[in-house]
Amino acid sequence: MFKKLPKENMGSSNLGWLESRFHFSFAEYTNRNNMNFGILRVLNDDIIHPQSGFEMHPHRDMEIISYVVQGEITHKDSMGNEETLKSGEVQYMSAGTGVMHSEYNLHKIHDLRLLQIWIFPPTKNLTPLYGSYRFQKDESKNRFLNIVSSQNGDAKIKIRQDAKIYVGKLDSGKSLDFDLEDDRQIYFVQIEGGSSINGIILNDGDAMEIVDERNINIHALKDSHFLFIEMKREG
Numbered sequence: 189m190f191k192k193l194p195k196e197n198m199g200s201s202n203l204g205w206l207e208s209r210f211h212f213s214f215a216e217y218t219n220r221n222n223m224n225f226g227i228l229r230v231l232n233d234d235i236i237h238p239q240s241g242f243e244m245h246p247h248r249d250m251e252i253i254s255y256v257v258q259g260e261i262t263h264k265d266s267m268g269n270e271e272t273l274k275s276g277e278v279q280y281m282s283a284g285t286g287v288m289h290s291e292y293n294l295h296k297i298h299d300l301r302l303l304q305i306w307i308f309p310p311t312k313n314l315t316p317l318y319g320s321y322r323f324q325k326d327e328s329k330n331r332f333l334n335i336v337s338s339q340n341g342d343a344k345i346k347i348r349q350d351a352k353i354y355v356g357k358l359d360s361g362k363s364l365d366f367d368l369e370d371d372r373q374i375y376f377v378q379i380e381g382g383s384s385i386n387g388i389i390l391n392d393g394d395a396m397e398i399v400d401e402r403n404i405n406i407h408a409l410k411d412s413h414f415l416f417i418e419m420k421r422e423g
Contacts, residue, residue, distance in 0.1 A: 360412075
């Protein structure tokens with residue numbers, strides 16, 4: 189089953205310094221019928237305007253991944269980590285028993301766009317962790333780049349949950365195929381450009397739930413930038 193989720197049907201917010209598109213119920217967007225997709229609880233497409241950001245705030249019992257689409261994010265947390273990551277780079281924080289952190293766009297003129305992904309951990313009260321990786325720009329060109337995996341996987345960033353996150357940047361006219369096992373499902377995000385997913389067209393900002401399928405074909409209708417989360421199927 190392929191279920192297209194047009195961006196026009198998602199939640200949204202504009203706080204002046206922050207513009208957000210909410211794939212699932214979050215903040216002022218409340219939808220009891222759209223709380224999660226399997227272990228995926230939050231996926232926010234955020235634009236943070238220059239010299240603004242999230243002040244120090246708490247998290248716990250959540251696996252948090254930030255994928256930088258454009259611009260720069262400066263992270264600081266109560267574990268003593270502080271760094272700035274750029275386009276294509278990835279940050280991971282397992283909040284566990286509790287952690288405080290801040291996220292800022294300190295650039296004077298350029299916006300920061302990032303995908304904030306929250307995944308339920310396998311159990312509560314885990315020891316907090318932080319990690320990041322600076323992927324090179326060409327690593328995802330016309331191929332799947334596995335940016336996140338479980339502890340048993342091969343990705344540079346490993347989380348505690350049974351999930352994998354892939355990104356890709358396909359040139360217009362190029363195609364890729366991805367095979368799924370019987371008990372797996374996918375949440376797909378068209379970040380930029382446009383793709384045909386098994387014949388269904390996604391434009392920038394759209395998403396798709398993929399359940400009970402064995403193969404997906406991604407064909408770039410124009411230069412296409414996408415991300416998807418592959419996880420165990422519910423039920």
